[in-house]
Amino acid sequence: MDIKEQHIYRGRNIYCHKPVIKLLVDAGALSDIPTKDLSGFNEQLLSNFPGLKKHYCSLGYEGGFVTRLKEGTYVCHVAEHLTLELQSMAGFDVYFGKTRWAENPSLYHIIYEYMDEEIGLACGYAAVEIISCLAHNESVSTKAQLEKIKRLAAETALGPSTKAIYQAAEKRKIPVRRLGHESLLQLSYGNKMRLIQASLPDGTSCLATDIAKNKDLTKQMLGAYGIPVPEGRIVYDEEEALATGKALGYPLALKPFDGNQGRGVSLNIRDENQLRSAYRAAAKYSTALIVERFISGNDFRVLVVGDRVVAASERKPPFVTGDGIHSIKELVHRENRNVQRGVGHEKPLTKIKLDHVAKHFLHKNGLSENDIPGKSEVIALRENGNISTGGTARDCTAEVHPVNQEIAVRAAKIIGLEIAGIDFVMADIARPLQEGKGAIVEVNAGPGLRMHLFPTFGSSRDVGQEIIDFLYPQGEDVTIPIISVTGTNGKTTVTRLLKHVLSLTGKRVGMTCTQGTYIGGKCISMGDNTGPMSAQLVLSNREVEAAVLETARGGIVRRGLGYDLADVGVIINVSDDHRGQDGIDTLEDLAFAKSLVIEAIKPGGCAVLNADDPMTPYFAKRIHGKIIYFSQNHDNDLIKNHVQKGGQAVMVMDQMIVLDQDGKKIPLISVPEIPITFGGSSKCNIENALAAVSALYALNISEHIIAMGLRSFHPDVNTNPGRFNLFDLGDCKVMLDYGHNISAYEAVGQLIPYIGTERAVGIIGMPGDRMDENIIEAGKIAGRVFSKIYIREDRDLRQRAPGEVAHLLYQGIMEGGGDEGEISVVPSETESLQIAVEEALPGDLIVLFYENFQHVFDILQKLIEKRSDMSEDFMPDKSRINEINFIPPQLEQGNPYLSAHPS
Known part of the structure; x- marks a missing residue:
């Protein structure tokens, strides 16, 4: 078996309304051999991947796939299911897949859903290799393949913070996509678009994040506003650190001036020798270090979003509990096998590292990694409680005193952060900060959310939703109006006409069409721009307040849609064109492809259909929302039935464009007044005008604006170049x-x-x-x-x-x-x-x-x-x-x- 081609569909597509990968696979000599005739194949497959026994397949019940195996299916179909199973084993919930014969007897398309592009591809290639080896009775290390995929998932998959925000956006029906392979998300479109990197939103200035990184400057600014902070200063060499320590008095804390995640931090330094050792450890991370008075107490992280404290956790350093048998090193190894612990940010907790910092801490307390603690003896392995270094968290959101909440919000605003992690050290977060000896020791930009999402103890807090609700307050629009236009003829004219009319409302309109991509009146990209990349170019422009997208067959079939959901989807007509291309052989094939435009409609959105087109009944069956029909014939039976049931229609009556709603006919404009109809003689442009009027009605554009736009849209090189x-x-x-x-x-x-x-x-x-x-x-x-x-x-x-x-x-x-x-x-x-x-x-x-x-x-x-x-x-x-x-x-x-x- 050999993979010849791969195609990535990153948006809704003709196969599925979720992202899919399509592999063109040459099955070679295996193409016509059913699995039941491959000696030992079914048994080895199910032995290695028992999860396949739960797959439904087309039979519609659990175990259906096993039935297909026993009856005899084909290797490419098996590869489809194994690809989904490998993704599931790597932690991704994917379900959709299909396998279709391609151009010659041995070529097949394997199409399957994915959540992470790199993981999806890796699983597809691994599945084909495994199936090929099993079918030829060749040895294959399925365990090694799976470990490779899991390592890749740990490196490339969204971390818990970003994933929580991604899922919260989906829940609010806000378009969201990952940019690149990092933790950067694009939320919504146009002037509603926001970018967020992990928990750092684009509204936070670089200056604010730089201040937060500068721990000494942060303390100075907070202290100037009367917020308790530990006394200390920046040092640049070891002797200066010793002199500062002597002046401040022990115990001390030492940390890199611009560090994060607890790297290089030493706490409760009690003498000169410990300070020297701490300095040398921290100097590996920064040339500038902070020596400050050590504040004793518990470690609390308070999460501020906007003007509110939305979560708080008490953090504890990583520890192991002795059993009188195993060494500290062995106990750490056992704890790291906890399914809740992973590498980096892949799991709720991070694996504990017995690195030089941990060993130094043990040594400071008279221990080594080879010592055997007594039964039930708790051995701390670090002084700081950062989750990224193996610490644990207890949710204490409900305990935070109102005074401390107010201080946390004020600290975030002083630094200029929209979202901030405020670190308190104090005996009890339930008591006002001023009553104790506590202080704010750090203010963090882009704080990690794991401790709030997956606390070791206490309730989980949906902080991803809190962040989304801050960026997009409830009750406000979360995206811009989008109209998607397709059909065989008239797409460009309708798209331009819609853009022209919407511009009259005062909005800056983005448009894609066969001649280029436009933002307002400016062309930013020449050429045929009717595919998904052009749509994304418009939608990622912050100046755009509404978008009209010409959506052609080629882009739909080859790459899917460049947007998530539209407010209005328009199909002007479908006629015999492009047959024989991209697997489209019949008019029904063409209609199926174009129907994606009317399926991908927002809740409450609208599909606009041509009641005079013979394929419209086919389209109507694929729509679950509102329809507006248009027709040049007011006696059209489809329209009559639609209006009788309470639907809307736009039609021509006595050379007048009329809206028919609830039996009431509202005249809009005389057809001869519309320049592109050439005095009413161009039937195709009457059709185009009706399609545009229907879409504009669906957006609740006023009749006055629609009529004004129709009158001022000319068949000239300035308004509609290249069309009549x-x-x-x-x-x-x-x-x-x-x-x-x-x-x-x-x-x-x-x-x-x-x-x-x-x-x-x-x-x-x-x-x-x-x-x-x-x-x-x-x-x-x-x-x-x-x-x-x-x-x-x-x-x-x-x-x-x-x-x-x-x-x-x-x-x-x-x-x-x-x-x-x-x-x-x-x-x-x-x-x-x-x-x-x-x-x-x-x-x-x-x-x-x-x-x-x-x-x-x-x-x-x-x-x-x-x-x-x-x-x-x-x-x-x-x-x-x-x-x-x-x-x-x-x-x-x-x-x-x-x-x-x-x-």
Whole structure:
């Protein structure tokens, strides 16, 4: 067995609404051998991985997978289940998996859920190797594989603090994702986005965290505000430390000036020799050390979030209890086998280290690691109680005196921390600090949460939820409005129209579309930006207050969604396009892929569907929330039934766009008033306007703003470039349109008669990745619509031979009734435009189905400049070369739009 490819889906995808990994695996000679025919395979597999006995598989009951093994399943299916089991054994709750045959008899796709990307991949590769070895009766160390995975999990998985915040965000339905492989989380999107590294939020300044690291400066600042702190000073060499110790008087504490997690800390230093030894140990961590008066008492960590104390723990140093038999070293080894202890932050407690600090502490107390303590004798192994060095914690949140709570919050604010761990040393946290001899000894930025989440004694505190509720107060919006738009035709126009209208509300709108990614009016990335990476680029921009995302089939199928949930999902239409690509062979396959956009909707969100589209009943079955239907036919039966049941619909009645809600019809705007409909003659743009209006209603945008936006959205190069853009060259006109499928060709053909022209000339092409029958059909339409045709080819032939697409288009033109004498093949897009303009007859309309808008637009500008130089009678305004207010001649009379916006 061999893994050929791997694909990572980091968001919702066509396989699952959770992240998945897809492996392309070549099973080789094992591809058609059922497991029951592999000698000893089932027995070895279940012996090594008994957890597989609980897998349900497709049979739907515990043990179903074992049944499949006995009946005889195939090795790639087994690898799917083993991948899930390995992740489970590493501590990850994952359940979804499927295996599907791929292109040839031995290739399979294994698709499975993951929580940690590196662990998910490691488990997939390990499963394939283990299954292959077992199937060939080769030796394999399953224990070694599992240990490797567990070590990797300890290194790469989210720590308990970050995981608690991640889970709390999910509980509040706040979009959350891990950035990179560290503990950095992105919460929400746009101007609602926050970043948090472990428990350190982005609202905390670098200055505040630097002050917290500078323990001496922290003490000075707290002391200046009357908060008790231990007396001490910074020293830079051993002799200075001794002199300071003598001046302060013993006992003393010594710690690195900028340390953390208790590294290099020595407490209760009672004489000069101990101070020398402590200095040398701490000097390994910092060149500047703090010598201060030792404060006796218990060690308390108080967690401050915003203006509140949300948790507190009493920390105890690591210890072992003697049994009169085993040495201290052996007792530590036994305690470290406690399932609650792990490496680093992977478990509630950390393994105890018998390092030089612990050995020094034992020596200071007259002990060594080889001594055998008496029965029930408690042996402390350190002076500090940090959880990261093996200490334990007792929850004491309810005991913290109100005065101490107020002091803790004040200390955090003095330093400038939103979230802080305040370390008190005092006899009893239930008594006011001023009454005793206690003090605040440290203020920590980004404090660890383990002791509060998993106290050794006492109640767990949901501090992750406290932090999320601080960052996103209850009752406030936790994310920005998001509209996701898909369909076969009209996606870009609808996306741009939605962005245009939303901008009128005063919001800064982020947009992705086939021409680029935009923040407000600025393009930040040119090109086809309709995939998940572009969506994330918009959503991670803090200026964005609303997002409109064109979401194309390719991105959905290959990488999933670039967002979590949208407020509105729009499917404009679905027609025959892109078949034969990425496993999409039928219209139903295409509809299945696009339906992800309407499935990934927020609770209370809305799906917008085209009631005139034959695939809409299929989509409606996949929706669990609200639907708004739109239609160009107010007698549409689907709409009638929907409205009768209390639903909403947007439709055309007597050339008026109308909202139908609860039987009440609310007129919005006359269709001829909408510029992109060309006076009501462009059926496809009426459809696009209806889709946009429906989505805007779903967002509760006012009717006044919607109508204003529809009136001011023009089919020009400034507002909707490359979609039905008309250019007047004097004796002929040129239309540019990004038509690249059958429906687009039909839409242009439907509009041409309304524009008014002596002769229609077509410059046609089709992407090479379309099926032969679709290219031929586009040629047929062109043969019926255009009197003269120039056939061009895309620069990107998409694995076609030069001239191959042109040949198919030519075949279609002839089948559509085209005149052989009026067909020319000019492969270059720009050259074909130049020739068509040069050969144009007076009154011609030249329609160019382009590949690259900017290239042909630049050529048009040069042609207009050339013609203006040749004729004094033709002097166009070069800043406005597009006829943005074009109205068909037969519709000019009495059109209300012309009086408001004269050409």
